[in-house]
Amino acid sequence: MELTHRERDCLVFIGNDIKGGFPDRLIDLSKKLKVKPPTTIQLLDKLESKGLISRKGGMVILTDNGKKIYHDVTESHRIIEVMLYSYGIPKGECCEVASEIDYVFKHDLIERLSSNLGNPKLCPHGNPVNEEL
Amino acid sequence: MELTHRERDCLVFIGNDIKGGFPDRLIDLSKKLKVKPPTTIQLLDKLESKGLISRKGGMVILTDNGKKIYHDVTESHRIIEVMLYSYGIPKGECCEVASEIDYVFKHDLIERLSSNLGNPKLCPHGNPVNEEL
DNA sequence: AAATATATTAGTGTAATACTAACTCAAGGT
DNA sequence: ACCTTGAGTTAGTATTACACTAATATATTT
Structure with a gap:
């Protein structure tokens, strides 16, 4: 699986935060990535299309493949x-x-x-x- | 000095070839980079604007900074x-x-x-x- | 001079990254 | 009930890196 640099950053933040017990929200990810929410959505769309995450109500979790x-x-x-x-x-x-x-x-x-x-x-x-x- | 990946490749090829005694030509660089000449020209324009190379009659050499x-x-x-x-x-x-x-x-x-x-x-x-x- | 090789310019296209503006929707407070 | 706020989203724009084709210019070689 090829990742771009920012997809990598995003995936790593999601994985790190899941260890805390709760999935990340869009807003949290945006703050960590230091970008505005629409930029994060683009990244999440990309990660989703690669089958690495799934989303519900603004929450993000890793799929098995994402893990x-x-x-x-x-x-x-x-x-x-x-x-x-x-x-x-x-x-x-x-x-x-x-x-x-x-x-x-x-x-x-x-x-x-x-x-x-x-x-x-x-x-x-x-x-x-x-x-x- | 920040270089992009391909600028790096291009600069390294130029430097390697100068060791052979003759400066590289556009065509040689294009072959080594495995791209068409116009793509190489773009890269050379970029390297020139950064003051790393100078050109004459299709030949390319490194400036002191480029070296x-x-x-x-x-x-x-x-x-x-x-x-x-x-x-x-x-x-x-x-x-x-x-x-x-x-x-x-x-x-x-x-x-x-x-x-x-x-x-x-x-x-x-x-x-x-x-x-x- | 004609043919060939090389260099260059102009224009196009895609991918990655980031933004603003505008819209939706839900939750709370008054 | 109404209004505000926060979050998520969509649409559209911009920049940079990278690559291409087509057309033109210049140089070399036969």
């Missing part, structure tokens, strides 16, 4: 963080950089990286590499 | 290759992935990475990290 992609992007993000951190980049910067590039990496490459990094369970911030939703 | 950016992108590319290679990714894939992301990294982060990688002089292919034009 899988969220998992993959998150794993990618955190493995990249671990790699950068291993070469002395501060946590904050690891995260910033990882957010720019995580959605580009093919999953099988991330798996090989992970294995050669010793299959880390946590990212430098202490978040699980394998996020279960 | 600097070429150097930085190349260094970035090769440091990323070294990092990925250190975690067991095959050379070819290191290069592929690095090409997708090298132009995004800030130079000072690359310098810190380089230092923590032991200031490598060569990339996994044996090309110099610090390319003098």
